[in-house]
Amino acid sequence: DSGVTQTPKHLITATGQRVTLRCSPRSGDLSVYWYQQSLDQGLQFLIQYYNGEERAKGNILERFSAQQFPDLHSELNLSSLELGDSALYFCASSVDGRPYGYTFGSGTRLTVV
Amino acid sequence: GQNIDQPTEMTATEGAIVQINCTYQTSGFNGLFWYQQHAGEAPTFLSYNVLDGLEEKGRFSSFLSRSKGYSYLLLKELQMKDSASYLCAVRDHGTDKLIFGTGTRLQVFP
Numbered sequence: 001d002s003g004v005t006q007t008p009k010h011l012i013t014a015t016g017q018r019v020t021l022r023c024s025p026r027s028g029d030l031s032v033y034w035y036q037q038s039l040d041q042g043l044q045f046l047i048q049y050y051n052g053e054e055r056a057k058g059n060i061l062e063r064f065s066a067q068q069f070p071d072l073h074s075e076l077n078l079s080s081l082e083l084g085d086s087a088l089y090f091c092a093s094s095v096d097g098r099p100y101g102y103t104f105g106s107g108t109r110l111t112v113v
Numbered sequence: 114g115q116n117i118d119q120p121t122e123m124t125a126t127e128g129a130i131v132q133i134n135c136t137y138q139t140s141g142f143n144g145l146f147w148y149q150q151h152a153g154e155a156p157t158f159l160s161y162n163v164l165d166g167l168e169e170k171g172r173f174s175s176f177l178s179r180s181k182g183y184s185y186l187l188l189k190e191l192q193m194k195d196s197a198s199y200l201c202a203v204r205d206h207g208t209d210k211l212i213f214g215t216g217t218r219l220q221v222f223p
Contacts, residue, residue, distance in 0.1 A: 101144075102158075103158075107154075
């Protein structure tokens with residue numbers, strides 16, 4: 001157990017629907033990062049939150065949004081889902097500057113049918 | 114912007130040594146990481162370099178040359194369980210985010 005908890009582990013939904021992915025960071029970690037990994041693709045950075053505030057934005061679609069709550073857990077909302085959104089979505093957390101980088105959650109596998 | 118290149122696939126034999134190269138171009142740099150990822154699983158941390166030189170950790174070593182924008186991961190005494198993807202990532206100075214390369218899929222054969 002890495003200490004980063006992601007739920008749900010698997011999600012199957014239809015095109016056009018909306019889903020919410022949840023992430024609880026490691027105790028003491030203030031930063032949460034969201035990544036998307038499509039089949040045979042690298043990890044694509046989506047967005048970072050630090051202590052409740054958005055800190056960096058990557059290749060995140062306008063249909064996607066995220067937030068970090070006062071208890072530091074984060075949610076990634078994906079709407080108007082398309083087949084191409086099927087991917088593994090990873091959450092990671094860290095304290096800035098930590099020399100071993102992130103701690104990753106086990107991911108949510110989203111399948112859009 | 115940032116660009117990270119690594120070979121797509123490599124193969125090696127059990128017990129051998131393999132070197133996985135990574136080149137990068139970044140606007141800001143605050144360390145280079147190597148992660149291992151088995152199919153369908155989360156990446157796990159292998160090594161971190163922020164200064165030039167070699168960092169050794171058991172069977173795995175990682176090298177960094179900041180002036181050349183180059184790193185490699187060296188895996189010795191390969192085992193079947195080392196079959197996985199190896200991800201090179203650069204940490205952005207300022208935001209602390211990691212930018213990943215597309216990964217190198219290593220297959221170890223008996």
